[in-house]
Amino acid sequence: MPLQHNAVLKVLRNPRYAGAFCFGRTHTIKHPDGSLHIQTRPQEQWLFLVQEVHAGYLSWQEYEANLAQLRANRQAHGEDRRHGPPREGPALLQGLVICGRCGNRMTVRYHDVKGGKRLYPEYMCQKEMIEHAEEKVCQRILGAGPDAAIAELLLAQLTPLAIDTSMHVYEELHTQAEAARHLRAQQVERARYAAELAQRRFLRVDPENRLVADVLEADWNARLRELACVQEEAEQQNEVEQRKLSALEQQAIADLVDDFPRVWKDARTSDRDRKRMVRLLLSDVTVLKQEEVIAVHVRFKGGAQQTITVPVGRGRRSTPELIALIDQLLDDYTDAEVAEQLNQRGWRTYEGKPFSAARVLSLRRYQQLKAHGTRLAERGLLSAEEAASAYGVCRETLMAWGRAGLLPMYRINDQGTAVFPPPDEHAPVKHAHKYQTTRSSCGRSAVCN
């Protein structure tokens, strides 16, 4: 039989293997419905702990070091975080992701970039690995793509969703109020029981025993007054709560519908709050990585379901195809234009965001790709200064030719810097633009005479 995760934990946690005798490590609680619940107690609450009673497999120090390691691991890697509160860190779907291959809940791991200034989440299914000591991780998916897609989905679907969510909020508030009402009813019930008990005691006493009868009668009266008091207070509280509830409900709906997109997009909204909002809206998200895409099956709290597909995250390093494409596009386009081309062709950054000129710039520098301008210069195109002297005109005339379409003009960057072809037999001559363009457009450029 293979060694199970659970068995190893049991051995590591049991002080008996470290030669100690102990008693009271667990505490059994009996619930009113008759079920038993066994609770493990922290070491300081054990009834007995006697060290070095018999020869152990390991020393007490080793035992304690193992426990400390287990605690540290638990914090670092997380167990099933289903019931945990939303934590810091940008993984939007933390605690909600289910592995589409094996059905286990996936945990989050962060990759930090730039010394922890930016964290990139990765969802991992490692339950099999932990429990059965299997070598490989069942599934790992970079979080940026699914996170961005879910955020988009929530924003797009807000209206029908908001109704479902509001219903959920309704239910939650009702459940809470119901629990409070139940508690108050129990208090009334206990007061009633105490009053009845006092009454029975009084009725049972021998009337000859005046002193005892007087005391018991006073007690009975006190219990009756208490009952009336508790009863009245419970009724008042119920009424107050009912009024508060209906006001709250209306507010909750209004808030959600109005505020969701605004709050979501607000830079001041913390990751933790965004996660809270997601948890209010979604039951769980099942992910299954296929060859090119990740199938993301979303279950909303209201019962609605939807499947979306997200391109497989490419990791921090961009794929060779992407780099080759950027290299090719840079022949004809500036950084901003390359970004636009990539976006049009459906490429996204590894964070799942559209490309920007700045991202193209940093990628091209990192990959040591030549800038669009350098490529044009290598093809023999001339800067404005070079071209002006080659054509024997001033810079302004050259620009005017370019604007008038008499001379091809190529932009080398997003700031509008232009380059020109060297002169050939089709080169325009001085003043050419004056005869080809309207008076207004050449008025300013009539500089060379």
Ligand SMILES: [Zn+2]
């Ligand atoms: Zn799995």
